[in-house]
Amino acid sequence: MTRRPILVDCDTGIDDALALAYLLAEPAVEIVGVTTVSGNTDAARAAANTLSLFELAGADDIPVAVGAHDFRGRAYAGGAPHVHGDDGVGGIALTASARAHDARAAVELIDHLASRHPDLTVLALGPLTNLAAYAEAPGVARFDRLVVMGGAFAHSGNVTAWAEANIHNDPEAAAVVFAQDWDTTLVPLDVTMTQTLDATDLVRLEAIPGALPQALAAMLPLYLDFYAGRVFPDRRCALHDPLAAMVAAGVLRGVSVSSGHVDVRLERGERGRTVSSRGSSTQRWVRGMEGSAVEVLLGRLEGREWPG
Numbered sequence: 465m466t467r468r469p470i471l472v473d474c475d476t477g478i479d480d481a482l483a484l485a486y487l488l489a490e491p492a493v494e495i496v497g498v499t500t501v502s503g504n505t506d507a508a509r510a511a512a513n514t515l516s517l518f519e520l521a522g523a524d525d526i527p528v529a530v531g532a533h534d535f536r537g538r539a540y541a542g543g544a545p546h547v548h549g550d551d552g553v554g555g556i557a558l559t560a561s562a563r564a565h566d567a568r569a570a571v572e573l574i575d576h577l578a579s580r581h582p583d584l585t586v587l588a589l590g591p592l593t594n595l596a597a598y599a600e601a602p603g604v605a606r607f608d609r610l611v612v613m614g615g616a617f618a619h620s621g622n623v624t625a626w627a628e629a630n631i632h633n634d635p636e637a638a639a640v641v642f643a644q645d646w647d648t649t650l651v652p653l654d655v656t657m658t659q660t661l662d663a664t665d666l667v668r669l670e671a672i673p674g675a676l677p678q679a680l681a682a683m684l685p686l687y688l689d690f691y692a693g694r695v696f697p698d699r700r701c702a703l704h705d706p707l708a709a710m711v712a713a714g715v716l717r718g719v720s721v722s723s724g725h726v727d728v729r730l731e732r733g734e735r736g737r738t739v740s741s742r743g744s745s746t747q748r749w750v751r752g753m754e755g756s757a758v759e760v761l762l763g764r765l766e767g768r769e770w771p772g
């Protein structure tokens with residue numbers, strides 16, 4: 465089987481780590497590169513986390529480039545240690561990799577891989593800062609498809625009442641990305657909040673031998689602690705980034721989908737809110753009216769079961 469090449473742009477926290485581990489094991493895809501961005505943690509730490517995880521998996525040849533530290537509209541201000549731990553991976557003290565990060569800038573690495581793989585899928589699991597820079601970089605290669613974990617439509621936000629974290633961190637960048645004529649699929653909270661990992665799943669993960677599953681199992685209790693009681697009544701957590709990874713791998717597809725312009729609110733109070741402009745042309749949208757249609761997965765997904 466030909467494996468679909470995929471570049472992951474991420475802010476390697478706990479659910480990003482789960483997504484990377486899933487993609488390493490998924491026969492439908494091959495991770496050909498990773499670029500990092502600040503979000504759950506800072507971009508340099510996200511790259512260090514990714515290199516450590518790859519070392520645990522024996523994946524020693526995937527380039528990992530450090531992307532944007534600061535966002536477009538504001539400086540990075542410390543990530544989400546209450547959700548992902550001080551180190552982004554649940555405070556488990558991953559051993560630093562002996563391998564250094566790739567010396568190229570994120571835009572350069574994406575361009576290199578898009579030139580080499582015309583069928584490249586880009587999977588964005590963090591703020592869209594690097595992808596906005598790519599959109600504005602002159603003469604770069606076009607990639608095949610973009611899948612983004614981000615946004616909230618009928619579902620409430622997870623940072624403010626309206627806004628999801630990846631979009632809220634850098635709404636100006638998201639507006640630029642959604643205005644491109646790229647083949648873009650958005651995987652928002654509307655679907656990711658329905659896909660959860662619970663205490664029983666954690667026990668199953670703990671039983672899998674190997675350095676990578678053991679590290680994932682060790683980082684999950686902190687993530688479960690954040691969700692338990694606060695977001696879900698029982699001990700379970702949302703699988704935002706792994707779900708988007710399964711969509712990018714082509715093993716899950718949306719049954720309930722909306723396709724139209726996605727606009728990003730920039731004003732105070734609603735900053736980072738994503739709005740589908742479909743059928744609402746009388747309202748004043750802040751940005752992105754000229755963008756091409758973005759596919760938004762809104763409800764039920766179908767395809768393969770979450771790997772056992």
Ligand code: BDR
Binds near residue numbers: 590
């Ligand atoms: C998204 O924000 C980050 O904290 C997670 O890794 C995920 O990408 C969920 O809103």
Ligand code: CA
Binds near residue numbers: 479480
């Ligand atoms: Ca993420």
